Amino acid sequence: MxxxxxxxxxxxxxxxxxxxxxxxxxxxxxxxxxxRPGSSGTLPYFACDDCDVELSRVEAAGGKVVRGKMSIGEYGFCGICIDTEGNTIGLHSMK
Incomplete structure (x- = not known):
C-alpha cells in the first residue's frame, strides 16, 4: 500500500x-x-514486516519509543512510539 x-x-x-x-x-x-496532537485518543496501528526494524528508526527521526517490540501471542508483535508531532502510534508485524 x-x-x-x-x-x-x-x-x-x-x-x-x-x-x-x-x-x-x-x-x-x-x-x-x-x-492537536495527543496521546489520549485513538491509537492507530500500522502494519509492517518487522516492527523491531521500524522502531529502531524512530529516535533518529525525532520520535520516541514508548514500548519496544512485544509479543501478542498468535497475533504477532507490536510496539508503540510517539511521532515528532506528539501523536502515539502503534506498529504491528507477524515476525
Whole structure:
C-alpha cells in the first residue's frame, strides 16, 4: 500500500487508499490547525514486516519509543512510539 498525498486550504493529508469492493481499512492522516496532537485518543496501528526494524528508526527521526517490540501471542508483535508531532502510534508485524 502506498499513501497518496493531498491537501486543501484547511488540511495537509496523506490518504491510504482501499478497495471499496473488498473488506479492509483505508483512511488518512491529517494535519490541521483544528487538531492537536495527543496521546489520549485513538491509537492507530500500522502494519509492517518487522516492527523491531521500524522502531529502531524512530529516535533518529525525532520520535520516541514508548514500548519496544512485544509479543501478542498468535497475533504477532507490536510496539508503540510517539511521532515528532506528539501523536502515539502503534506498529504491528507477524515476525
Amino acid at each position: 502506498e499513501a497518496e498525498p493531498g491537501s486543501d486550504e484547511d488540511f495537509e493529508m496523506v490518504f491510504f487508499p482501499g478497495d471499496m469492493n473488498a473488506p479492509g481499512v483505508s483512511g488518512s492522516i491529517a494535519k490541521s490547525a483544528m487538531f
